[in-house]
Each structure stands twice: as structure tokens, then as C-alpha cells.
Amino acid sequence: MSVESLYQEIILDHYRAKHHSGLREPYDVEVHHVNPSCGDELTLRVSVVGGEVADVSYDGVGCSISQASTSVMSDLVIGGSPARALELHDGFQQMIQGKGEISLDEDTYEDAVAFEGVAKFVGRVKCAMLGWAAVRDALLQATAMEGKS
């Protein structure tokens, strides 16, 4: 359980240059999630067009794990259906809460497999989940709105 297994190069790369970062228009839902134990905060927007996640944009303050995880999440979620995004969320959550005993399919999860090391650090699980929890919340709201309109 070395600290190097936590700070994979892929994670530091995403932290240094976050993908899809910044808040953009147009969007359907904006959510604000916090990690009260450390104070990390994330504002995240989703835009759903024609049954597809057209954009995920975000602005936040947080540690390398939470920032990089949000970046990786945006890569995975944009361009797919909301249902697919929720599936990805569930699989990622299962892995990250699995204490290092569950691995992700690399073809499906791409850079997110780098977070398998994080699962061994129970104190950082919430950091890795911040972006995923926010996008899940936003997409559930967005699809509920779509259902009503």
C-alpha cells in the first residue's frame, strides 16, 4: 500500500490539466457538491441533448484525487447516454468502495482504472467519488426533467 500506488502518473496528468474543466452554457442542470470533511467543493453542469450527454462542465476546488477523478469522469460520460453514465458511476463506486479487491475493465473505464490504487486508501474514497456523485445527481435531475417536458 505505497503512496506511489495512489499517485499514479495518469492521476497527476489529469490533475495538472483537467479535461472539460470550466463552467459552460448551455446546460440543463447545475449541482453543487461538497465533501464536508475536507471542504472540497464542486459545481457541475450537465447538458443532455437527444438522449445523449452533450456536455459536462465543472468548476471546483479540491485535492488531486477529486480533481483528477472528475476530469476522468467527464471524459467517460460525455457522448454517452445518461443511463450509461449512471452504469459507469455504479461500477466505479463499487470498485472504489471495494478496498482494492475489485478491478475495472480497462476498455470500459480507460484512465479511471488508475483509481484502483485509491480504493486502498479509505480516507480518499470520498475524494474520488465527488465528481461521480455530482454527475449522477445532475443526470438524474436532468432525465427527470426530460420525462416531464
Add this chain to the structure above:
Amino acid sequence: MSQSVPYDVEAVRRDFPILQRRVGSQPLTYLDSANTSQKPQVVVDTIADHLLQHNANVARAMHQLGAEATESFEGARSKVATFVGAARPEEIIFTKNASEALNLAAYTLAARLKPGDEVVVSVMEHHSNIVPWQLACQRTGATLRWFDITDDGRLDLEAARREGLVNERTKVVSLTWVSNMLGTINPVAEVAAWAHSVGAVVVVDASQGVPHLPTDVAALGADLVAFTGHKMVGPTGIGVLWGRYDLLAALPPFLGGGEMIEVVKMTGSTYAAPPHRFEAGTPPIAEAVGLGAAVDYLTGIGMDRIAAHEHELTAYALTRLADVPGVQILGPTKAVDRGGAISFTLGDIHPHDVMQLLDAAGVAVRGGHHCARPLHERLGIQSSIRASSYLYTTTDEIDGLADALDHTHAFFTGRLASRPARDEVKLGQGGS
């Protein structure tokens, strides 16, 4: 012990078995005592002995064990009273922690608040000394006002006097004695005198004071003082609210239940005198007994000697940390009117990441907002790293912290700055 005997930190450390353990392959460097302190063997043994040999409920079990338990519990109250210079043991109310003690204060004092009244706290408070007052003000229509701080992390009394922060509308002033984040020791007696001059009640959060400094509640000038056992080598689950007896006697009950009553009738009840009025239900008995042992332990070493040791360490740590590349100390940078909690940032590396690297080196610190979010906001930062020492901390441990910070700074600045981006094409896709 006499002042002439040098402080033997190694002997103190031998009383704390946990300090001998390792974290992974590293020896433990515990610098998170402002969060919770470690426990000496004697406190653990006293609790175990109580539970294994003297356990019974207090004040109501009329058998031998009940008498023994009651004597131990009330004996702990007397020890704590002596430790903080209370006029009598009945001025010591046992709670489960400092947060509950402050909630007790805010809830019972709220009975006197009405719209137009003002409650004053400071921007350097722990959330425990903010939220109870926000709740009290919401309930009563009173207004919450704030002491600001100066740029070097001191209470800005000058600005407060200029704007008449404490005035005839002020009913309560609630202030921390020692900041849990900045380490600042506040001029509590001076603020108390000002508050008393307008007839306000003075509440002091002494959670970071009582464990580290000789305490005399009369000299503090406060009316109510809250602190907690687990930060002063005692167990968790036991806190204290000291109050001037005549004030306590005038306050309404907090929680209702067993042991806080005088007579209960279907038409209504009358209440016990302090402190029992404020101790509904079976109290944390073993925890109180453990706190009594903690107080004996600290007294045996001498609070003045503990304070002197910590003062020396703080001065050493401030100097040592100032030399580490990237370290920016928050709050007073000299060991003057300053406790042993030192908060800082390390370049733009997030405190959680710093904490993780330090943990890998066996160094336990806290990263985050330390339950003082308004203070971080005031300082224009989101979070910080806090190293805090106690009676068992050594200068070697401070060196270990400095070295680990050096390594952490190199680890992140090196890896984040010097390498080319892995995939420029992918970066270009942002904002599709």
C-alpha cells in the same frame, strides 16, 4: 515536581504506549494532538479498573458498587474543578464533549434572547462555537455579530472597539481562548471585561486552552467555559462546561430526563440544582473517571512545565517550518501569545495530498478546514495543513515533519511541473 528538574520528554513518552508503534514501516510521528491527544497508560488502566471492579450507575444505585461508582464520578468532578480553579465542584457540568457544552450554553442562554439582542462571536471560532449561536439566533430573532482578525491572525480588538461591536444590545460574547487553527491566544480577560461592562454573559471555548495552559477560570474572567476530555489525555465522550454557580442556578434545563429533576408530576416538574440540572440521563461515568485520572496525570507533571515545553517546541517548529520551501504559515509566526497548533499551506499542493505523503512517512497531521471554514474564507484559502504538538512531542518529530514536507514539495512540484503533458490531443477536446 520542581521547576529546576529538566523536562524529561522521553520519560513522558514512555507513559504513552501508542507513541512506540509504527505506521507501515515508519515510526509514528503524531502531530495531530489539537484534533485529539494520545492517552497515557494510567488513564486507560483507571477506566478499565472502574469498569471491571467498580461499575454501577451513579447517584441512584443504593448498593456498595453504586456508592463506589458515585464516589469515583463525583471525585472526578472535584478533580476537574480544582484543575481549572472552580470555586466549587458544583460548577462543573459533565457533557459528552465541548460541542455539547457549547450547545448547552447557547440553548440555555437563548431563553434570555429576543429580537434586537446581539450575540458576538469571532471569525476564528471552531464550528462548535458558531453553529449553536446561529441556531440560538434563528430561534429567537437575535443578531449574530463577529469579531474580525488582523492580517497576522490576531483578534482585531481595535476595529471592534471602533465599530462598537460590543454594546448595550450585546447579551452574549462567545470567544475561543486559543484558536484551533492559528494557535492565537486571545486576550479573553480584556474582552470579558468589555462584555461585562455592558452586562453581557461571556462564554469561552477553552478546548485548545485547558489541555495546554495552566487554567484559572476566575482569571479568564468568563461566566461559562467549555472544554473536552479527549484533547487533554482523557478519553472521548466526556466534556465539561464550567459555569459561575449563580449563573448556572439561574439557567433553565437543557435536556430533560432522569437525574436532572427534583419532583416530576403529571402537571409539571421542578428541576435539580446545578450541576445535575444539566446532566439528564446516565452520564458518561467511566469517561469522567478517566478524565479524573487525566487531570491527575497532567497535574503530576505540572501544567506550567507542560506549557513551557510546548512554548519551546512551538518556537522551534515556527523557525524550522519557515525554512521549508513552499511553506506559508498562517497566523502568528512568532511564539508570542501563541499555542502549539501551526497551520500552513505548502505551495499550491492541496492539504489532502500533503497529508497523504506525510502519512506515508509516518507523520500524522490534519489537512482540511479544521472545522473553521469561516476563518479559512477570511484568509482567502480553501483549506490548510495543521501540525499540533503536546506534552510528548519532541524536536526530532518537528525535524521529521520538516523533512517530510521538503520531500512532499519536491514530489509534487517535480512531478507536476517538469513533465510534458501525456496527451495534448485529448486536452484539446475540452468543452466540446
